[in-house]
Amino acid sequence: xPSIKLPPNHHIVxxxxxxxxxxxxxxxEKVIGVLGEAFKLRPGEEALSTTxxxxxxxxxxxxxxxxxxxxxxxxxxxxxxxxxxMGNVGNIAGVASANTYSIRVLHEPExxxxxxxxxxxxxxxxxxxxxxxxxxxxxxxxxxKDIPLGAKPAPDQSAWxxxxxxxxx
Amino acid sequence: MSAxxxxxxxxxxxxxxGVIHLAVADSAPQEQLEKLAKRFIQEYPQEEVLAAMQFxxxxxxxxxxxxxxxEGYRLKxxxxxxxxxxxxxxxxxxxxAPYLGWEYLRDRGRSxxxxxxxxxxFSALRRVGIRYINRIDVPIKQAEIIDIDTYLxxxxxxxxxxxxxxxxxxxxxxxxxxxxxxxASITTQIxxxxxxxxxxxxxxxxxxxxxxxxxxxxxxxxxxxxAVRPMxxxxxxxxxxxxxxxxxx
Amino acid sequence: xxxxKTTAPRRGRSYDPGPFIGALPLPTDHWVExxxxxxxxxxxxxxxxLHPVQRGGSLSLTERLFNALADFKMKTATLAxxxxxxxxxxxxxxxxxxxxxxESWDSGDVVTTEASFTTLxxxxxxxxxxxxxxxxxxxxxxxxxxxxxxxxxxxxxKREDRLRWVLVQNxxxxxxxxxxxxxxxxxxxxxSPYDPPRRWFPYAVDQASA
Numbered sequence: 340x341p342s343i344k345l346p347p348n349h350h351i352v353x354x355x356x357x358x359x360x361x362x363x364x365x366x367x368e369k370v371i372g373v374l375g376e377a378f379k380l381r382p383g384e385e386a387l388s389t390t391x392x393x394x395x396x397x398x399x400x401x402x403x404x405x406x407x408x409x410x411x412x413x414x415x416x417x418x419x420x421x422x423x424x425m426g427n428v429g430n431i432a433g434v435a436s437a438n439t440y441s442i443r444v445l446h447e448p449e450x451x452x453x454x455x456x457x458x459x460x461x462x463x464x465x466x467x468x469x470x471x472x473x474x475x476x477x478x479x480x481x482x483x484k485d486i487p488l489g490a491k492p493a494p495d496q497s498a499w500x501x502x503x504x505x506x507x508x
Numbered sequence: 509m510s511a512x513x514x515x516x517x518x519x520x521x522x523x524x525x526g527v528i529h530l531a532v533a534d535s536a537p538q539e540q541l542e543k544l545a546k547r548f549i550q551e552y553p554q555e556e557v558l559a560a561m562q563f564x565x566x567x568x569x570x571x572x573x574x575x576x577x578x579e580g581y582r583l584k585x586x587x588x589x590x591x592x593x594x595x596x597x598x599x600x601x602x603x604x605a606p607y608l609g610w611e612y613l614r615d616r617g618r619s620x621x622x623x624x625x626x627x628x629x630f631s632a633l634r635r636v637g638i639r640y641i642n643r644i645d646v647p648i649k650q651a652e653i654i655d656i657d658t659y660l661x662x663x664x665x666x667x668x669x670x671x672x673x674x675x676x677x678x679x680x681x682x683x684x685x686x687x688x689x690x691x692a693s694i695t696t697q698i699x700x701x702x703x704x705x706x707x708x709x710x711x712x713x714x715x716x717x718x719x720x721x722x723x724x725x726x727x728x729x730x731x732x733x734x735a736v737r738p739m740x741x742x743x744x745x746x747x748x749x750x751x752x753x754x755x756x757x
Numbered sequence: 758x759x760x761x762k763t764t765a766p767r768r769g770r771s772y773d774p775g776p777f778i779g780a781l782p783l784p785t786d787h788w789v790e791x792x793x794x795x796x797x798x799x800x801x802x803x804x805x806x807l808h809p810v811q812r813g814g815s816l817s818l819t820e821r822l823f824n825a826l827a828d829f830k831m832k833t834a835t836l837a838x839x840x841x842x843x844x845x846x847x848x849x850x851x852x853x854x855x856x857x858x859x860e861s862w863d864s865g866d867v868v869t870t871e872a873s874f875t876t877l878x879x880x881x882x883x884x885x886x887x888x889x890x891x892x893x894x895x896x897x898x899x900x901x902x903x904x905x906x907x908x909x910x911x912x913x914x915k916r917e918d919r920l921r922w923v924l925v926q927n928x929x930x931x932x933x934x935x936x937x938x939x940x941x942x943x944x945x946x947x948x949s950p951y952d953p954p955r956r957w958f959p960y961a962v963d964q965a966s967a
Contacts, residue, residue, distance in 0.1 A: 356862075356863035357856070357858075357861035357863070358856055358861070358862065358863060358866065358892055358893035359863075359892055359893070360892070361890065361892065361902055361904060361909075362852075362890040362891070363904075364887060364888060364890045364902075364903065364904070367851055367852040367855040367890065368855060371904060372904070374900060375911060375923065376892060376893075376894050376895070376900060376913075379894075379895065381865060381895055416863065416865070418860065418861050418862070418863065419860065420858075420860070421861075466911070466913075466923045467923055467934050467936045470911055470923045471925060471932075471934060473909075474909055520839040520840070520842075521839060522838070522839055523838075523839070524834075524835060524838045524839075525804065525805055525835075527803070527804055554827060582804070584827070584831075587830055587846075587850060588827055588830035588831040588833075588834060589830075589834050591804050591805065593807070600804055602803070604831075604835065605834050605835070605838040605841070606834075606838075606839065606841065606843055641803055645838070645840070703835075703836045703838070703879075704836075704840070704879065704883070705879050705880075705882070705883040705918070705941050705942055706883065706942060756839070
């Protein structure tokens, strides 16, 4: 089954470990944003792993909680003090394009996370791009501790269905 | 440029390490050292075992054996700045930067020695030492030649066989002081590589020690240690110049 | 005049100077390092320089983080010395304790290295001015960050004084970015065209311009 390309008005969520959150200079426990390092591929990774927000039903806040619950239920190691950076697909692609990268944001469900999205053609190490994303297009941040307790796998089917025109890959 | 030369106690003393070391004549058994190390755990929660490797090769049969010999324990405070070393033949108390004053070090040294006395079978003291390692950080602009004599009154006397400046040096002298039974060992060298960017760091290591007529009574011992402090300070002051003092602001 | 007291040889015995400098190999024997080591034997190692026995076997992540934290604190004492007061030290240690907490550490990350910490500390002491917030990379390096409204400076501290820096700033409503790799002594000069660093560590930037 071909991968679905996410519409540009949709959003993706990425878990950001504690060490890659931007902190206040005077208070190391106060988070003020995301570091570009949060968007760097690990050695061996071919795509940036994220979760699709609009895969889940409900209003925005409900979608956020569902997405994070799904990530908690997955194999991903979600630590208490980590955060979740949310970004608009179109904006992320736009910033990447302005920096000469033509990325692809594709729904690639995995056994442990049906809402998994892979961001492909991602540069392995462009810190200017990553810092720009952290400053703007991928800077909406929710802290794990602010999301109600709970973990629940993503449903097998997405709540969002493509229109007749389709945006599949 | 300020005309004021700082006087001790300096706002930023150049001390990187202050040590009080008390050594005894006999070696304590291992179980007593282990017990002593445990007594320090609350105040110095990080314990490390110090050991030396010994290799023996049988030249007839060709077999080689390696054994570890316990040399003591190093115990550190949570912030790593206070250290107690337990050796088979004594105990040393050290304070790293930032230096908190003589009383702080002395009181810790006294406390460590009390624990030793309580735990280890009595043996007469054979050496008492107070050692201060100072690091004088001289700011420089990129590669530059400095005149060590600008900062230090104690350094190498080099024969005039070359027009090139020194690349490094090490000088150590040992000399009895005017205080009866006390001697001083003073060492100076350049720290390589320099710890700070665009600085040259001159080490001045002063070890004041006594190996004879060491008082046996606790109170007399610490009075004796207290009495040497002004002399130790005077040695330091006699080694440095006013230009060095300006760096301690 | 430097007076030196010498010891006369005992009757019937040839004079033995003992293990001293005359026994050292010549530099032309390319054993310069052995000479240095031998002369260092004249000096008792400081308590902070004594090395503990290396434990065999692999350590857990918690143990590795704990050891790293201890090493960084020791390094702060020995490197920063009098240039870090109690307040500076407490502040840095609070940052390190928070960052290297095993509960929060991403187990996929390499534990931050002493080499990176040394670069970080040397850089902070060199720049003076505002102290940064800290983060970590996945590959074991510290990240120093300064943030003010929309202006962000991020510096990855690599080994041996090498730095990778990225600046994102807002200039009259326009986004401007700059990035590069340099070394600590060059950093002020490299950043001097940009306003935020000039505000944040004016001493270093002004020294570079002088």
